Amino acid sequence: MFIKSSLVRKVIIPVTLAFLVSSSIISTVSANEKTSNFSDVSSRYAESVNYLVDYKISKGVSETQYGIDQQIKRGDAAIILANALGLPTEGTSDSGFTDVPKRGVAAINALKKAGIVDGKSSKHFGFDDLLKRGEIALMLTKSSAYNLKGNKDNVKFTDVNVRYSEAVAGLIDNKLTNGISATSFGTDDNLKRGEYAIFIYKAEMIKKESSADKIAPQLIYSGEKELKVGFNEIFEMPIVTATDNVDENLVVLNKVFFGITEVQSVDTKKPGTYTITFSAKDKAGNEAENLIIKVIVENEDTLSPAIAAAELAIANLPTIEELKTIHSEELLKAREYVMKVFAINEEAEIKGMDKLTDLEIQMAKLQAKExxxxxxxxxxxxxxxxxxxxxxxxxxxxxxxxxxxxxxxxxxxxxxxxxxxxxxxxxxxxxxxxxxxxxxxxxxxxxxxxxxxxxxxxxxxxxxxxxxxxxxxxxxxxxxxxxxxxxxxxxxxxxxxxxxxxxxxQPELSFNTYASIVVFGEIRGLSTSFQNLSSEIVTVKKVEMFSGSALKFKYTKEELDSQDISTVISPYGQFGISLTIRSGIWQADDNYIKYTISDGTKDYEYISRLKK
Incomplete structure (x- = not known):
């Protein structure tokens, strides 16, 4: 996510600063594909297939078929597994396999580097070979995959030898699968796409459960926190939304109080001060910090009716061409209404005053002629x-x-x-x-x-x-x-x-720093910016990120300039960068960005803490 500003540029700096390109996660999913289109997905597989498609881990063999009963190849299984694990592909060495087509190179390189897969030989991966149940057990239980552990003494299947016993125990004890019978796991049986979808989905759920959501949602509101509404005017409830690191479409609740008494709504016929308390809770039970908006209903308006009466009296007056001396009383009555308005507020604006003045002058002319x-x-x-x-x-x-x-x-x-x-x-x-x-x-x-x-x-x-x-x-x-x-x-x-x-x-600057990409509590993407609210030109001399007292990265003015990022910010201009952090930084309260800013005469330091 990048800040929409003419001063914001993509930053590409080796090792510590890079942007995530499309090859970093190997995706086999069409963005428009919907699981409801698959006619071969029964209720047994629906939840698993939905998850894989929704999270762009896998796709169907066609627009209408997922291929539930088709046997899956080693190459396709490797691509899906790499997608699910989100393995980085940049900097991985070539696996050396000669039978891997271009679409599978990045995934298999990443899996081999992580120690999750091996080939049939040093040159042959077996990309088009069918995947066996024993092989997928070895892949999924690796520590660099889902690290599934189990007690091999509980494995009683007669077709599971020493090579597979720990891996099969990991699948069984974590309830990813059972044997194909009471005595056989089906180690050498070919695995079907539907079964593989269930394996991946259950492994993903175990991983998600291990990193429970403890971050509270945040209420989003851009308006004023004290509102005024006229007597008997229509009051529209402020629009408040909620954002959460995990859940979407959170419901925002509100309670309205008049004084200390809870009421149904703001009654604009009853002047006084109302408070509206907004709240939200995510599925994990984390509660957002309440947002309180004060609404002041003003006393009944006596000026508006007076103005309306004056304007009506003026509107009912004849035109200049129709005016006769017999209309003098109507003019005087209209002027009387106008004076009542000015007695309430001498600065009030009344529509038709030019007409009234013109008619009074014309009336005077008519009378003067007589x-x-x-x-x-x-x-x-x-x-x-x-x-x-x-x-x-x-x-x-x-x-x-x-x-x-x-x-x-x-x-x-x-x-x-x-x-x-x-x-x-x-x-x-x-x-x-x-x-x-x-x-x-x-x-x-x-x-x-x-x-x-x-x-x-x-x-x-x-x-x-x-x-x-x-x-x-x-x-x-x-x-x-x-x-x-x-x-x-x-x-x-x-x-x-x-x-x-x-x-x-010190130059007045407004900062905004937040984690744009968070994967299971680890920051993978970061956006930081500020707006120059002062009337002076300022220069960015250094941008540093700290986690506690540990410096995570630093960019000098020269390094930023070399990436075509403008470091000289005009009055009311904006500076911003978006970063992708390969190694990741754990979310913590003490993560912050330190800016060193100069106004040409002196250097100043600013701290911008990451928003949760």
């Missing part, structure tokens, strides 16, 4: 309705805008018209601008002071606080841009924090 005096009176009335300058507040802005609209309408009708109170309107407009600037500055200062206050004490600062310190400085800069003379509380703390961050600075 009487300029009425237009002037409307403007003067709007100005008089304004609070005194000393009492003016930001929430009065709509009144000031409305007064200006009336005044502009008067001037459209008569540019020379005299309107009493025009100076008051101008002052009100200027005052609104001042209030907006003051509020903007107040909010900016409050934001900067809050950011500074939220910073930890200087002696508690770590590299993780870098973004918070920078954000606080940005807030301060924004406030001073509004008023260079502004006083901001805590500025000395910010300056001290910035000085401290220069001392302890």
């Amino acid at each position: 009487s300029l005096e009425k237009a002037i009176a409307s403007a003067e009335k709007a100005i008089v309705a304004l609070p005194e300058i000393e009492q003016l507040k930001l929430e009065n802005e709509s009144l000031v805008l409305q007064a200006r609209n009336f005044v502009n309408l008067v001037f459209e009708l008569d540019a020379q018209a005299i309107i009493e109170g025009a100076e008051k309107l101008e002052k009100a407009e200027a005052r609104i601008v001042e209030l907006k600037k003051a509020l903007e500055l107040e909010l900016a200062i409050a934001k900067a002071e809050a950011a500074i206050s939220a910073l930890p004490a200087i002696e508690q600062l770590t590299n993780d606080n870098s973004k918070a310190v920078k954000a606080a400085r940005l807030n301060v800069t924004e406030a001073l841009a509004l008023d260079a003379q502004a006083t901001i509380k805590g500025i000395e703390k910010l300056e001290a924090a910035e000085a401290k961050m220069k001392e302890i600075y």
